Amino acid sequence: MKSHVAVLMGGWSGEREVSLISGGAVSKVLQSLGNRVTEIDVGPNIGEVLSQLQPDVAFNALHGRFGEDGCIQGVLETLGIPYTHSGVLASALAMNKPAAKKLFATRDIPSPEGKVVPWEVASSGRVMEPPYVIKPLGEGSSLGIGVIKSVEEESQYLTDEWLYGDHVLVERYIPGRELTVAIMDDRALGVMEILSHGSFYSYDAKYVEGNSEHLLPAPLSTKDYEVVRSLALEAHRCLGCRGLTRADLRYDDTKVPGEFFLLEVNTQPGMTPTSLVPEIAMDADISFKDLVSWILEDASCGR
Numbered sequence: 001m002k003s004h005v006a007v008l009m010g011g012w013s014g015e016r017e018v019s020l021i022s023g024g025a026v027s028k029v030l031q032s033l034g035n036r037v038t039e040i041d042v043g044p045n046i047g048e049v050l051s052q053l054q055p056d057v058a059f060n061a062l063h064g065r066f067g068e069d070g071c072i073q074g075v076l077e078t079l080g081i082p083y084t085h086s087g088v089l090a091s092a093l094a095m096n097k098p099a100a101k102k103l104f105a106t107r108d109i110p111s112p113e114g115k116v117v118p119w120e121v122a123s124s125g126r127v128m129e130p131p132y133v134i135k136p137l138g139e140g141s142s143l144g145i146g147v148i149k150s151v152e153e154e155s156q157y158l159t160d161e162w163l164y165g166d167h168v169l170v171e172r173y174i175p176g177r178e179l180t181v182a183i184m185d186d187r188a189l190g191v192m193e194i195l196s197h198g199s200f201y202s203y204d205a206k207y208v209e210g211n212s213e214h215l216l217p218a219p220l221s222t223k224d225y226e227v228v229r230s231l232a233l234e235a236h237r238c239l240g241c242r243g244l245t246r247a248d249l250r251y252d253d254t255k256v257p258g259e260f261f262l263l264e265v266n267t268q269p270g271m272t273p274t275s276l277v278p279e280i281a282m283d284a285d286i287s288f289k290d291l292v293s294w295i296l297e298d299a300s301c302g303r
Contacts, residue, residue: 002034003036003055003056003057003296004035004037004056005035005037005055005057005059005296006055006057006058006059007040007061008040008067009023009062010041010042010062011041011065013062013066013068014064014139014143015063016064018272019064023039023061025273026059026292027039030059030292033292033293038053042067047075050076050081055081056082057081057296057299058076058081058083058084059083059296059299060085061268061271062268064143065095065138068094068095069095070087070089073086076301080301082299083301084296084299085242085267086242087242087303088303089240090240090241090242090267093239093240094239094241094245094264094266096138097135098114101114103238109231109234110260110261112133112174115128115169116169117167119167123158125154125158130148130149131148131150131175132148132170133172134157134170135168135171137168144162144164147173149173175254176252176254178196178248178250179192179250180194180246181228181233181246183244184244184286184294185298186233186237187233188229188230189281189286190217190280191217191229191232192216193219193220194213195212197212216283224258227260228251231247231262235265239267242298243295244269245265245267246266246269248264248266
């Protein structure tokens with residue numbers, strides 16, 4: 001059935017530009033499928049805008065704060081508008097890295113050793129012996145992440161202005177390989193290995209063409225490949241996610257046997273030309289058009 005679809009995009013998080021690209025790509029596909037599409041650059045009055053528009057469904061193409069953390073999901077639930085991706089609680093839990101880590105521990109899903117500290121404490125240095133990673137408590141697209149591999153790097157990074165809240169998550173740095181898994185319809189589509197041309201898979205590595213390479217399927221043994229798929233799917237289920245998600249992991253292959261660590265689950269994977277999930281889906285014989293169509297059909301309230 002053809003629908004009037006409100007594509008929610010933009011917003012005011014640090015991932016605004018990426019969201020606009022995702023929303024534009026999705027809108028083109030939805031229009032090609034015969035739907036009536038209204039693109040909405042989301043602002044603080046989004047509740048009023050949606051109440052007046054009264055779309056049949058909302059395709060959530062927002063990334064970052066307000067769009068990915070349960071807030072816009074709560075607005076849509078209140079208005080009774082079916083929407084895509086995960087619901088209020090799952091979105092909030094996945095976006096809050098410390099909360100997600102606590103839940104992962106209840107399911108024996110390994111994640112890096114870490115602790116939450118005030119930024120003032122972190123910026124004083126030596127909150128953890130290098131190498132370690134500093135992360136915002138609730139941001140996506142690697143915004144604000146710093147990899148501190150030495151005392152020299154520590155003094156350089158910690159002098160920068162911090163824009164991501166009063167507290168930070170400090171985690172032990174996991175050496176080795178970067179892996180990501182796409183989850184669709186409660187099944188793991190495939191595992192990709194990411195080779196970044198920088199020190200880690202940063203914002204620029206994600207979204208600037210040529211700054212990373214993707215190995216698909218990831219060159220792992222059959223056993224390890226299935227372990228990664230299982231960990232990603234268990235993390236998706238543990239948080240109560242719905243629809244499409246992406247799980248990011250590290251594989252420490254510097255020891256024998258190697259160890260896998262779940263970093264986070266992204267409930268609003270990017271839909272840009274360089275995004276990972278559409279590429280993994282394509283490798284699983286799911287076209288971008290079919291992927292967008294399925295996400296729309298999966299929309300509902302009470303997620």
